[in-house]
Amino acid sequence: MSKPAPQKPNFLSTLLLMTAIFFAIQFFFKPQQQASPQPVGDLYELMHKQNAGRLDVSIASTRHQYDSQIDENLKAKKITQAEADAKKVESAVLVADTQYKAGVHANDTNRMRLAFSTLSTYERQFLDKPIWNTEFAVSDSTDGAKFGYDKISGQELYAKVRDTIANRNRTELVWGAVPGYKLIDALVGLTGRVPGFSYAFAAFLLALLVRSIVFPLSQKQIMYGRQMSQLTPLVTEIKAQYKDDQLTQNQKVMELYKEYGVNPMAGCAPALLQMPLFLMVYQCMLHYQFTFEKGTFLWINAETSKATHGFVAANLGQGDTILTLIYGVTMLISTLLTPISDPSQVKQQRLMGIGITAVWTFMMLTGAFPVVSAFVLYWTFTNILATAQSLRAYRLPLPPLVKVNTMAGGAIPKSGVGGKWAAWFEEAQRQANEQQREKQNGSPSSNGNGKPKDGNGVTFLGTGETKTGTPAKHKPKKRK
Numbered sequence: 001m002s003k004p005a006p007q008k009p010n011f012l013s014t015l016l017l018m019t020a021i022f023f024a025i026q027f028f029f030k031p032q033q034q035a036s037p038q039p040v041g042d043l044y045e046l047m048h049k050q051n052a053g054r055l056d057v058s059i060a061s062t063r064h065q066y067d068s069q070i071d072e073n074l075k076a077k078k079i080t081q082a083e084a085d086a087k088k089v090e091s092a093v094l095v096a097d098t099q100y101k102a103g104v105h106a107n108d109t110n111r112m113r114l115a116f117s118t119l120s121t122y123e124r125q126f127l128d129k130p131i132w133n134t135e136f137a138v139s140d141s142t143d144g145a146k147f148g149y150d151k152i153s154g155q156e157l158y159a160k161v162r163d164t165i166a167n168r169n170r171t172e173l174v175w176g177a178v179p180g181y182k183l184i185d186a187l188v189g190l191t192g193r194v195p196g197f198s199y200a201f202a203a204f205l206l207a208l209l210v211r212s213i214v215f216p217l218s219q220k221q222i223m224y225g226r227q228m229s230q231l232t233p234l235v236t237e238i239k240a241q242y243k244d245d246q247l248t249q250n251q252k253v254m255e256l257y258k259e260y261g262v263n264p265m266a267g268c269a270p271a272l273l274q275m276p277l278f279l280m281v282y283q284c285m286l287h288y289q290f291t292f293e294k295g296t297f298l299w300i301n302a303e304t305s306k307a308t309h310g311f312v313a314a315n316l317g318q319g320d321t322i323l324t325l326i327y328g329v330t331m332l333i334s335t336l337l338t339p340i341s342d343p344s345q346v347k348q349q350r351l352m353g354i355g356i357t358a359v360w361t362f363m364m365l366t367g368a369f370p371v372v373s374a375f376v377l378y379w380t381f382t383n384i385l386a387t388a389q390s391l392r393a394y395r396l397p398l399p400p401l402v403k404v405n406t407m408a409g410g411a412i413p414k415s416g417v418g419g420k421w422a423a424w425f426e427e428a429q430r431q432a433n434e435q436q437r438e439k440q441n442g443s444p445s446s447n448g449n450g451k452p453k454d455g456n457g458v459t460f461l462g463t464g465e466t467k468t469g470t471p472a473k474h475k476p477k478k479r480k
Contacts (some may be wrong), residue, residue: 040069040087047094052139056095056102056111063095085126090136092122093154097138100161101147109168112161113286119158124310124318126154162290169287180284185291199295199316203374207381210281214274215389222393228262230400247437259403285375292374293317300373316374321365327376328361330383337390 038046043066050059067088074084096115103111126132135151152160174180187202211218234256242249285292295316296302300323305314313320335353364371 038065038069040066040073043069047091048137048139051094051098054098054102054105056099056114059095059098063091066091082131086131086134089122089126089131089134089154092118093136093152093157094138096157096161097152100157100164104147104164109165109172112165112168115161116158116165119154119161120318122154123158124314127310166290169290172287174280174283174287178280178284180280180287181291183284184288188291188295193294195294196296196301199292199374200297200377203316203378204381206281206285207378207385210277211382211385211389214277217273218386218389219393222390223396223398226394226398230398231256231260231262261402281378282375285372285378288374289317289372291317292372295374297323297373297377313373316377317372319364319371320373320376323373323376323380324361324364324371327364327380327383328357330380330387331361332357334383334386334390337387337394 043062047059047062047066050062070079070084070087070091073079074081079087096118099115099118100112103109103113103115122132132154135153135156137151138149140147140150170181172181184202184206187205188198190205191198191201193199235253238252238256239249242252293315297316300313300316300320302314304312311321313323332354335357336350364376
């Protein structure tokens with residue numbers, strides 16, 4: 001008796017889950033400290049050497065150890081809070097300076113963005129404090145002619161990195177082909193570049209444009225999911241009938257799909273086709289990141305940010321906690337309304353969707369995956385529009401499924417790529433089931449029901465019986 005095999009999750013959901021897990025591991029499992037922690041002074045000297053050599057990856061790891069030692073000294077009351085803050089700001093300046101110079105040397109904007117990300121948290125926290133304008137020594141021995149400074153404050157370095165990235169974003173093309181900055185700027189310019197309206201409205205227009213492009217694909221995915229759900233009672237029946245024989249169960253379910261002309265893999269294609277567009281839009285928004293600092297939205301403004309000591313974002317170019325939480329809610333609702341292509345995996349896929357939502361929202365809140373408010377606003381609008389489309393699609397009448405094949409083997413031929421794919425998928429499933437049955441029966445010379453095959457591996461249809469020995473010769477009847 002074979003044991004039921006576990007259900008395999010949807011490919012796209014698995015991909016999203018693995019991506020979320022990867023970022024979570026990167027956030028939680030930081031480089032471990034050595035068994036015997038190095039003294040703070042040694043780590044400080046090491047960071048300066050790594051800064052001189054533009055070792056941006058190594059210095060980031062050393063900084064984690066250095067800041068951890070600072071926290072331990074603060075906890076043991078060996079230093080004051082002000083001293084701890086000063087040392088952490090200095091380490092952040094050293095790391096950001098190294099990342100910035102390495103990015104310029106390699107002509108890599110992404111490495112410069114790491115420098116900006118390193119400084120952005122401290123910029124909001126210490127903006128009005130003297131420590132943010134205190135100059136710290138950095139190495140300039142390797143690039144003196146290019147950079148021309150050996151001391152710099154957090155505020156000065158933050159402005160330098162920001163301006164460099166902003167200038168590059170204006171001219172760089174997304175994937176070498178799409179003028180991302182000009183595209184977003186054109187949407188902002190439609191309403192006159194009004195700080196309190198145009199930038200937020202541009203995010204809505206972009207969401208509306210993207211949803212309009214993917215509307216046919218999304219609609220097909222939703223309606224296909226609804227059609228698949230009509231087979232749920234029949235699939236449940238098959239699984240109950242063959243609960244102890246997973247191979248027969250899979251075979252019968254595939255026969256059911258074939259009978260109604262349903263391809264269980266077809267629901268993944270629309271979602272996968274949308275991914276390149278979503279990634280491109282993200283890059284476009286990233287190129288417009290610093291120009292979004294001119295925009296505000298409801299509670300997101302400089303006055304509220306100052307009153308809440310940076311808890312609320314000052315503009316749409318910064319991350320905002322409240323907006324991120326709202327995005328998480330809209331993502332959860334949109335996920336719950338997304339159809340599941342395999343009716344037997346509804347509960348599993350729903351739980352996976354909730355988990356992915358929670359992980360992504362948490363990473364955005366903690367800064368493990370920093371995203372500016374303008375892009376979060378775009379995502380929120382996208383989720384709202386997707387939810388509206390789903391609600392509309394679920395209200396549309398759904399024609400009943402019609403059998404296109406017969407259980408006896410007769411079929412209405414299908415043409416085109418879809419029909420060839422379905423036939424290939426069915427044949428691959430059939431061969432896999434046969435091989436598994438042979439393994440379970442212990443001999444490749446037996447058929448699925450345990451009956452022997454002939455010497456050529458052929459089983460007679462109908463009875464499953466074979467004949468042995470020399471075939472009988474039929475003599476012609478004598479004429480009278």
